[in-house]
Amino acid sequence: MEHIISVTVENKFGVLSRVAGLFSGRGFNIESLSVAPTLDPSMSQMTIVTSGDERIIEQIVKQLNKLIDVIKVVDLNETEFVSRETAIIKVHTKDQDRAEALRIVDIFRANVIDSTPTTYTIEVSGDPKKIEAIINLLQPLGIKDLVRTGRVAVAREPVRTAAVHAKKVARE
Amino acid sequence: MKLTGAEIFIECLKREGVKTVFALPGGVVLKIFDTFHQQKDVEVILTRHEQGAGHMAEGYAKATGKAGVCLVTSGPGMTNVITALADAYMDSVPLVCFSGQVPTSLIGNDAFQEADNVGLSRPCTKYNFLVKDVNDLAGMIKEAFYIATTGRPGPVLVDIPKDVSMAKTEFTYPSSVSIRGYNPTYEGNKWQIKQAAEAIMKAKKPILYVGGGVVFSKASQELLELAEMTQIPVDMTLMGLGAFPGEHPLSMGMLGMHGTYQANMAMHYSDLVIAIGARFDDRVTGKVSEFCPHAKVIHVDIDPTSIRKNIHVDIPIVGDCKTVLRELNQILRATVNGEQKDLRKPWWDQIREWQQAHPLTYQQEKDGPIKPQQVVKRLFELTKDRDPIVATDVGQHQMWAAQYFKLAKPNRWLTSGGLGTMGFGFPAAMGAQAAFRDRLVLCIAGDGSVQMNMQEMATAVVNKLPVKIIILNNGFHGMVRQWQDLFYEGRYASSYLDTTPDFVKLADAYGAVGLRVKKVGDLDAVLKEALSTDKPVIVDVPTYPYENCYPMIPAGGCNHEMILEDPPELKKKQSGSTKVTPEDKDTVLTA
Numbered sequence: 001m002e003h004i005i006s007v008t009v010e011n012k013f014g015v016l017s018r019v020a021g022l023f024s025g026r027g028f029n030i031e032s033l034s035v036a037p038t039l040d041p042s043m044s045q046m047t048i049v050t051s052g053d054e055r056i057i058e059q060i061v062k063q064l065n066k067l068i069d070v071i072k073v074v075d076l077n078e079t080e081f082v083s084r085e086t087a088i089i090k091v092h093t094k095d096q097d098r099a100e101a102l103r104i105v106d107i108f109r110a111n112v113i114d115s116t117p118t119t120y121t122i123e124v125s126g127d128p129k130k131i132e133a134i135i136n137l138l139q140p141l142g143i144k145d146l147v148r149t150g151r152v153a154v155a156r157e158p159v160r161t162a163a164v165h166a167k168k169v170a171r172e
Numbered sequence: 173m174k175l176t177g178a179e180i181f182i183e184c185l186k187r188e189g190v191k192t193v194f195a196l197p198g199g200v201v202l203k204i205f206d207t208f209h210q211q212k213d214v215e216v217i218l219t220r221h222e223q224g225a226g227h228m229a230e231g232y233a234k235a236t237g238k239a240g241v242c243l244v245t246s247g248p249g250m251t252n253v254i255t256a257l258a259d260a261y262m263d264s265v266p267l268v269c270f271s272g273q274v275p276t277s278l279i280g281n282d283a284f285q286e287a288d289n290v291g292l293s294r295p296c297t298k299y300n301f302l303v304k305d306v307n308d309l310a311g312m313i314k315e316a317f318y319i320a321t322t323g324r325p326g327p328v329l330v331d332i333p334k335d336v337s338m339a340k341t342e343f344t345y346p347s348s349v350s351i352r353g354y355n356p357t358y359e360g361n362k363w364q365i366k367q368a369a370e371a372i373m374k375a376k377k378p379i380l381y382v383g384g385g386v387v388f389s390k391a392s393q394e395l396l397e398l399a400e401m402t403q404i405p406v407d408m409t410l411m412g413l414g415a416f417p418g419e420h421p422l423s424m425g426m427l428g429m430h431g432t433y434q435a436n437m438a439m440h441y442s443d444l445v446i447a448i449g450a451r452f453d454d455r456v457t458g459k460v461s462e463f464c465p466h467a468k469v470i471h472v473d474i475d476p477t478s479i480r481k482n483i484h485v486d487i488p489i490v491g492d493c494k495t496v497l498r499e500l501n502q503i504l505r506a507t508v509n510g511e512q513k514d515l516r517k518p519w520w521d522q523i524r525e526w527q528q529a530h531p532l533t534y535q536q537e538k539d540g541p542i543k544p545q546q547v548v549k550r551l552f553e554l555t556k557d558r559d560p561i562v563a564t565d566v567g568q569h570q571m572w573a574a575q576y577f578k579l580a581k582p583n584r585w586l587t588s589g590g591l592g593t594m595g596f597g598f599p600a601a602m603g604a605q606a607a608f609r610d611r612l613v614l615c616i617a618g619d620g621s622v623q624m625n626m627q628e629m630a631t632a633v634v635n636k637l638p639v640k641i642i643i644l645n646n647g648f649h650g651m652v653r654q655w656q657d658l659f660y661e662g663r664y665a666s667s668y669l670d671t672t673p674d675f676v677k678l679a680d681a682y683g684a685v686g687l688r689v690k691k692v693g694d695l696d697a698v699l700k701e702a703l704s705t706d707k708p709v710i711v712d713v714p715t716y717p718y719e720n721c722y723p724m725i726p727a728g729g730c731n732h733e734m735i736l737e738d739p740p741e742l743k744k745k746q747s748g749s750t751k752v753t754p755e756d757k758d759t760v761l762t763a
Contacts, residue, residue, distance in 0.1 A: 010353060014302075025295050055480065062477040068299045095506045129743060150264065 002031070003057050004083060004153045007046040007064055008072040011037050015069045019046065022067065026051065028060050032150030043071060047098075047152045062161075076153050083153035086125040088113070089135065092142035093120055102139055108134045119144060177337040179209035181270070185215050186311040187345050190241050192224040192232060192606050192622045197244020199285060200334040200534045201272035208372050208685060217635050218749055222625040224599040226256020227625065229416050230265045231603025234586045239266040239320050240603060246272045247285030250292060255593060257327045260560025263411060264384060266325035269293075273333040275302055289331040300327030304662045306339040308461070318349040323356030324475040325388055356474060362493030367487050368446070368470045369503040373512065375444035375468075379521045381427065381456075382544015384411030384589070385493050386676055387472060387582040392416065394497035395448065401501065401508055403516060405523055407435045409450050410574055418578025420517075423580075425532075428456040429725050430571040433530035433734060436725065438523055439464060440732040447471045449493045452482040454591070462478060462730045472496050483679065486687055517759035530736055531722070532575050541716040542692045544569060544644040548616060549574040551642060555703065560584065560612040563601035563639075565621030566592045568650035572720045573616040595624025598641060602628060605637040612703070614639070620669055621643040629682040632708040640702050641710045643675055646717040654720045657742055658735070661761045679710040718746040 009015050016035060021032050031049040038045045041128060064073045074082075078162065095099050101120050105112055110124035124134050128151065135146065175183065181204055184378040185193065192215045197205045201314040208216050222244045229240030244253045250271045274283040290302045299319045300311045310334070323659040372378060384511040386395055392415050399406050399422050406416045416423055417649030427435035439445065445467045450456070457463040460482060471478075471485040474492055479488045489496055534545040548569075562577055563586035564570040570587060579585055588605060589597035601615040615622075622643055632639055644650075652667040685707050689698045695713070702709045720742075723734040738746070 014290065014294075021294055059477065059481060066475070066477050068351060086560045117391070 010069040034150040041123035078158040174340040195243035224628040227599035231600030235604035256530040259591040260327040266329035275335040300329035306408035323664035339631035358492040360489040378444040379442040383409040383450025386415035389493040391494035415577040434526040563597040565597040569644040594621035675712040683706040
């Protein structure tokens with residue numbers, strides 16, 4: 001099963017290779033990995049999308065925790081979370097396709113971030129299914145280039161206030 | 173006053189209480205060696221190969237319980253010490269290795285003797301540092317010792333570029349270390365410990381399964397109390413030997429692939445496995461799906477990743493063995509009563525039956541070839557009053573040593589368990605001897621593995637480290653030959669070593685003492701002579717070449733399905749042969 005693991009690490013050289021080396025050395029799978037500094041510049045936040053059964057995920061979390069440069073590990077699947085991915089897609093557009101491309105951009109609430117007489121460069125963000133869907137629609141037009149950020153995710157705040165409110169309503 | 177990086181390095185070692193460094197110089201560490209040369213507080217033992225330096229530091233660490241220290245140069249110095257780092261990583265040995273590096277301005281330029289030391293050692297160290305600024309040096313060394321010796325111990329590398337060892341700065345040594353991503357858990361969860369105590373009280377067929385963690389956390393006394401109070405039999409792993417007295421009536425000896433019959437049977441049929449500082453290695457579990465099918469499992473370990481890595485655990489307790497055992501004993505002291513003894517009587521009857529049915533055994537004929545087990549047994553009996561430290565290499569001789577050398581105390585057993593490094597024993601023994609100049613240090617070795625670090629005999633002679641090497645010389649890579657006989661129809665592919673070198677002459681060439689046991693009747697006399705010599709000694713004991721090590725659980729086999737003796741066809745083949753026969757040589761040549 002797919003898991004999204006959020007890892008807070010020291011923002012030092014070599015940390016990425018320690019994490020990557022852990023995954024390759026122990027035969028764990030990485031679907032995607034994204035990393036960037038946090039608000040506190042001494043730390044970085046990694047979002048790792050991986051997969052495996054319960055036992056493997058438990059090992060991944062424990063092994064990550066064991067790394068000295070790892071400060072905190074959260075398996076986001078244990079809570080509610082929101083995740084997003086951004087893709088930048090460069091599409092060939094012949095004259096007759098340009099309107100169609102823009103329609104697709106519109107449907108997916110994507111943006112055109114660069115345009116030439118023969119191409120559009122489109123930026124889209126959302127959950128992976130949405131990215132897959134727009135890629136599928138743009139493919140017939142001819143995708144020249146495609147880059148994806150990999151997923152980033154964050155746990156949802158507990159919705160306590162809303163729940164209390166709902167209960168009240170129900171009682172009334 | 174400003175100090176150079178090299179001076180800071182040595183000052184840090186002194187603050188950490190380091191007395192001995194095992195080292196081999198090279199271009200980029202010359203400044204450090206030069207500084208060493210001008211002081212007398214830290215002894216530098218020059219080895220003949222960096223692998224030797226690494227294993228000596230390991231032996232030092234295992235015997236003393238303190239961090240072992242080695243120092244190597246960049247490039248090949250580093251690649252040579254990697255085996256020792258990997259060995260220390262597998263066996264949780266506290267080791268701090270310092271490596272030289274090319275000047276920071278040249279890093280990445282493929283400079284002479286450059287290697288990516290931090291990259292090379294990353295998968296086989298607990299942590300590693302590249303010191304880019306002399307101002308960071310003292311702090312990093314402090315952290316290195318802290319990381320190596322706390323939590324689950326392990327090797328740490330500090331890579332010091334040449335310019336860092338020459339640069340000057342004010343020296344301040346941090347008084348404490350705080351690393352936000354590293355906080356080992358020492359106290360076990362109280363509720364879990366209570367659960368464990370309850371399970372122990374109720375168990376009808378409990379077994380203690382103890383490993384190297386007990387040795388490292390110095391928990392032998394607590395373990396002894398637990399076992400005696402609850403009358404639970406004790407299985408030891410290869411790394412755990414010595415954690416519990418080998419001749420104690422509750423000791424079942426070693427378990428696992430070449431463990432004793434009773435140790436493995438008790439494990440298989442138990443209803444409660446109490447694992448303490450052991451990691452359910454595949455050499456212990458055998459076939460994982462059929463491992464301890466009737467048992468609940470309690471697992472005490474300081475490393476959370478060890479728990480549920482291979483085996484399902486019912487009561488996990490993350491914590492230091494000593495701390496957890498103390499707490500567990502405290503609960504049990506209040507609750508244990510006579511009832512457990514009655515409850516477990518059938519279990520003990522069963523265990524005694526197993527012990528009597530298949531004790532460790534071998535046949536030593538009076539005028540026959542020398543059996544390797546006989547050598548270990550006699551060595552044990554002749555030396556046990558002197559509380560020796562025993563190192564081994566890897567292979568048949570290691571298993572016989574584990575079976576027959578029944579150590580009474582921890583930190584006496586130096587062996588390579590996880591990585592299985594041939595050539596480990598002799599340098600490890602020297603490391604222990606360097607720490608304890610007056611103690612008796614033995615190295616039980618095979619003729620195959622001892623040759624892997626034979627060059628260190630020069631180090632032993634020059635530094636007056638009077639290690640006694642006893643070579644069980646069967647002319648083979650014995651364990652390989654055993655597997656070939658059992659699983660490869662007796663084709664001795666690359667396992668026959670022939671009769672060279674002459675170890676007696678070799679010892680002589682190095683300036684050590686060489687002795688040979690010619691027949692079994694001479695065994696005691698020669699061993700005694702060796703033991704009373706104050707120089708390094710090689711005792712060459714030509715042993716019966718076809719002796720196999722039993723019991724044996726074939727790889728991936730189930731723990732209660734042990735091979736206990738040679739299968740009939742093998743017995744027939746080997747009857748009467750004491751030397752490698754011409755037919756065997758043919759198989760050697762044609763294989």
